[in-house]
Amino acid sequence: MRRKKTSGPRLWLSAFALFATLASWSQVTSSTAEIKSPDLNLILQRLEDLQHQDPAQARPYEVIREYKVLRGYNPKPTSEVMAQINFVPPDTKTYKIIQAKGDSRGERMVRELLDRETDSAKKVHSDEISRTNYDFVFLRRENFGVVPEYVLGILPKRKDKYLLRGQIWVDASTFRIRRLQGVPAKSPSFWIPTIHITMQFAQLNGMWVPVSFDAIATIRFLGEYTLAGLNIPSSESPSTVPK
Numbered sequence: 001m002r003r004k005k006t007s008g009p010r011l012w013l014s015a016f017a018l019f020a021t022l023a024s025w026s027q028v029t030s031s032t033a034e035i036k037s038p039d040l041n042l043i044l045q046r047l048e049d050l051q052h053q054d055p056a057q058a059r060p061y062e063v064i065r066e067y068k069v070l071r072g073y074n075p076k077p078t079s080e081v082m083a084q085i086n087f088v089p090p091d092t093k094t095y096k097i098i099q100a101k102g103d104s105r106g107e108r109m110v111r112e113l114l115d116r117e118t119d120s121a122k123k124v125h126s127d128e129i130s131r132t133n134y135d136f137v138f139l140r141r142e143n144f145g146v147v148p149e150y151v152l153g154i155l156p157k158r159k160d161k162y163l164l165r166g167q168i169w170v171d172a173s174t175f176r177i178r179r180l181q182g183v184p185a186k187s188p189s190f191w192i193p194t195i196h197i198t199m200q201f202a203q204l205n206g207m208w209v210p211v212s213f214d215a216i217a218t219i220r221f222l223g224e225y226t227l228a229g230l231n232i233p234s235s236e237s238p239s240t241v242p243k
Contacts, residue, residue: 116161
């Protein structure tokens with residue numbers, strides 16, 4: 001019995017059907033991916049709303065922050081500084097150094113950064129993480145432990161030493177910023193021409209505030225320094241002021 005040959009047109013139609021099926025599947029997959037992609041405008045709207053509603057903008061608070069300053073790759077701190085930071089609504093933030101030991105240049109670096117932080121409070125909304133001051137780009141998803149996060153690129157709309165060019169990590173369930181990392185859009189000062197800043201945020205007495213502050217800075221004529229700042233419970237702060 002002779003095998004019946006398949007005609008050319010049938011082969012062509014079969015190939016066309018397979019191609020159409022694959023194309024259709026590709027479109028469904030693409031559509032599904034688009035549906036699962038986060039809505040950047042929604043993320044930003046929720047983030048901005050929460051910032052404006054945060055009690056930290058309307059409630060006074062006080063934190064004690066301990067700083068350790070290291071030079072180059074030396075793991076031993078050259079300076080240790082403790083500062084008390086106070087905020088009085090709507091825009092008054094002050095600080096005082098309550099303990100300092102080691103190289104006085106470390107204290108000077110801490111003062112420079114605290115001056116930046118307290119001055120920034122007076123700007124009210126001019127340096128907030130919002131579409132008024134930044135352009136945003138969705139970069140990726142990450143997990144902070146078991147907490148899913150959106151990682152967004154932040155691009156300042158103007159050269160301002162209080163604005164950072166870098167990234168933020170936004171909690172995917174609460175839409176609060178858990179981490180901020182970047183460099184100032186403008187050199188912060190003659191003394192510190194370049195600095196890379198990382199800040200971690202968490203809840204404190206119902207308010208969302210910075211709880212740690214790390215920086216790698218180039219100090220003019222002195223080289224690279226690393227600074228690590230961490231909020232500590234008030235009960236652990238010194239009862240006397242040595243200086």
